[in-house]
Amino acid sequence: MTRPVTAISDPDDDRIAPFKAIRERDLVGRSGRFIAEGTVVLRVLAEAHAEEERFVADRILVLENRLKGVADILDRFPQDVPVYSCTSAVLNAIAGFDMHRGVLALGRIAHAPDFSALIADLPGNALVVVCVGLSNHDNAGSVFRNATIFGADAVLLDRTSCDPLYRKAIRVSVGSVLKMPWHRGGEASELLFTLRDAGFDVITLSPSGKTPLNALKPAQRRTALVLGTEGEGLPEDILSAFQPVRIPQSGKLDSLNVATAAGIALFQIATASGRIV
Template sequence: MRERDIVGREGRFIAEGKVVLNVLLANPAFALESLLVLENRLAGLTGQIKLCPADVPVYCVARDVMDTIAGFPMHRGILAVGRRNDRRSSEELILAMPDKALAVVLCGISNHDNMGSIFRNAAAFEADAVLIDETSCDPLYRKAIRVSVGAALKVPFAREGSIEAIVTRLQSAGFEMFALTPSGMTSIHDAKPARRTALLLGTEGEGLPKSLLENLQTFKIPMSANFDSLNVATASGIALSRFSRFSGF
C-alpha cells in the first residue's frame, strides 16, 4: 500500500509508533480512523486501545503481514491512519492566536526531516501556530510526523497560499516579522521579541525571496564565515529558544 494512495484525501495521514499514537489520541483536532498493530505489541497498547472510539477497527497482525502492507520492515509495529479535522485557514489561525503570541512562518521548506524537526522545536518552545506557504512540503507526511515526535499533530498549522499573503495577514494582525537570513541586519542576540512575534524561515538553498526580505526586518545567527550555513531546523531551534517566553526576555 502506497502512502500517496491514502494521504491527501480528506486530510488523511499515516502515523507510526506509540509516542505519535498518544499525541494523535490526545488531540481532538485529529481522528483515528484505523490501527494496525503487530501481535507482540498489542499487550502494551491496552490503554491506547481503550481510548479508541468503538467504531475504529484495530487490526492485529503477524510481522510478515505488517511488512507486506507497509512495503518495508516496520520496526515500530504500530501504524495508524488518522484524519485531520482542523481545516482552519491561516487567516482563521491568526485570528485564534492569543494577544501575546509566537508564530512560525515557513517558506519553501521541501525536506520532510526539516519540516518534522521544525515542528518538534515549535512544540518544545510552545509556538502558537505554524503558517506554511504552498511551496513547502506537508507536515503530515509520515516521515515528517515521525521526526516531529508527534508535534505535527500538536501545534496548529495551515499550509496554503503565497508567503507574501501570509506575511500581509500577520502584519495586519499586529505581528512583528523577524526574517532569519545569513545576510540579516541584526544579530539574533540583540533582537527583542515583540508582543506578537512571527519568525520567518526559508529554504537552506535559496533562502527567503529577496523581494520579501527588502520589506522586512532581517536577523542573522552570528557564526563562522568559513563554513556552510546552519541547517534550517537547527536555526529554528536557536531562534525559537531566543524568542519564546521561556527565554525570560
Template structure:
C-alpha cells in the same frame, strides 16, 4: 499503496483526508489531538496494548491483524512498535483564526524535508513558540517522518497553511506581527540585538535557497545569526534550517517578558 512513494502518498492522503500514524504512542497522541482512527494495521501480539484505541472508535475502525513479515511487506519498512494507523485529518484553522491566540510564531516557507519540519515543531514546543504558519508548498507536518521527528509536537503546536503565497505575509502583519526574516546574510542585524516586544513572527526559508526574494522584501526586518569569522574559510556559509530555528527560538524565548500581564 506504496508507503515509501512520497508523491503517491501526498496525492492519495490529501485527497482522502488521511495520514499515517506509526507506533502506539503516536497513535494515542493523534487521537488525543482529535484525529479519528480509520483503520489499524498491527499484529496479534500488539493488539492488547491497542484494545482501548480500537474499542473507543468501535464500529468505525477496521483492524487488520497480520504478521510482522506481512506488515513489513505491505509497508516497505520495519514498522515502529508494530502498529500503523490510517488517521483522519481534521480541518486546519485559517491563518487569521490561528493568530488570535499567539504572541511568538514561526512562518515556514517551502521547506522540503519532512524531518526538518518535524524537528522545527519540536523546537517550537520546547522553546515557547505559540503557533506555526506554513507556506502553501511547505512539507506536510503529518507526514510519517515529520510526526516521528517532532516527537508528537505536530499534535501540540497549532498550525495553519496559507492559501496565498504572494499575499500571505500581509495577513500575518495585519494581525499585529512584526515580520523578522532569518537570513544567513551576515550584514543583517543579529537577532540577539533586535528589541523583541509585542508580537513577533520569525520567517524561515527552504533548505537550499532560504527565503524567497519576495518574502525577504515583504519582511519588516532581515535578521541573522552571527557566524564565526572562520566559517566561510571552512566552507560553511550557513546553518542548517533546524539549527537556525533552534538558535532563533532560543533567542525569542530569552527575550520574552516573563509573567507578562495581559489586560
C-alpha cells in the same frame, strides 16, 4: 485491553489496504488522510481524537507482539475505531519494507483549519513560525518539534512548503504536527502582510541579515519568525520588506540546518521575552 482486535492474516485484506505500499503512497499523498507511526505519535493521535477538533483516527494496525505494549493507548480510542493486528510477515508484505515500529494508524482530517479563524484566535503575545518553501519533511517535522518546545502558538506554511502530514514529518515532530495549530497555503508575502496587519513583528532569518540574533530587542507585541527554503533561503523581496536577522556563525561552513536555526532563534526569542523560563 478492553477492546476487540481483529487479527488479519491475508496481506490483501481490504481492511488493511490503506497501509499498503506506505512509502509509495507517502509520495503521492492521501488527500485528507495521513499515517501516524509509532507509539508516541499514536498517543498524540488518541488525544487529538478525544478532542475531535481537527484529527481523528480512521483505523489502527498493530503487530501482534506489540499489542500488549500499546493496550493503554488503544483503550483511549472510541470503540468504533477498528483495531487490526497482524504478524510481522504480513506487515512487511504490505508496508513494503521492514516496519520495526509495528504501530500504525490511518488518520483523517476531521475539520480543515480556517486561516482567518486561526489568526483571530492567537493570543496578544503570540509567537508564530512561518515556513516559506520548506521542502524537506524531516526539517518540517523538526521545525514543529522546536516550535512546540519553545511554546510557539502556531506554524504557518506557504503553499510551496511541503505537507507536514507526511508520515515522516509527523514522526520527526514527535506528534506535534497533530497538536500544534497550523495552516498551509497561500503566497508567502500574503501571509506575512496579513501577520503584520494583525500586529506581528515579522522577523526573517537569513545569513545575510544585518541584525545579529542576540542583539534582537524583545518584541513589544506579537512575533512571527520566518524561515526560508533549505539551501536557497528566503527570496530577496521578503528579506527587503521584513527585518532580516542572522545567527552569528564562524563562517567555516555554509550555514545551519533550517530546523536547527529555527530552534536557536526560538530559544533566543522565547528566553529574551521571558516567554519561557
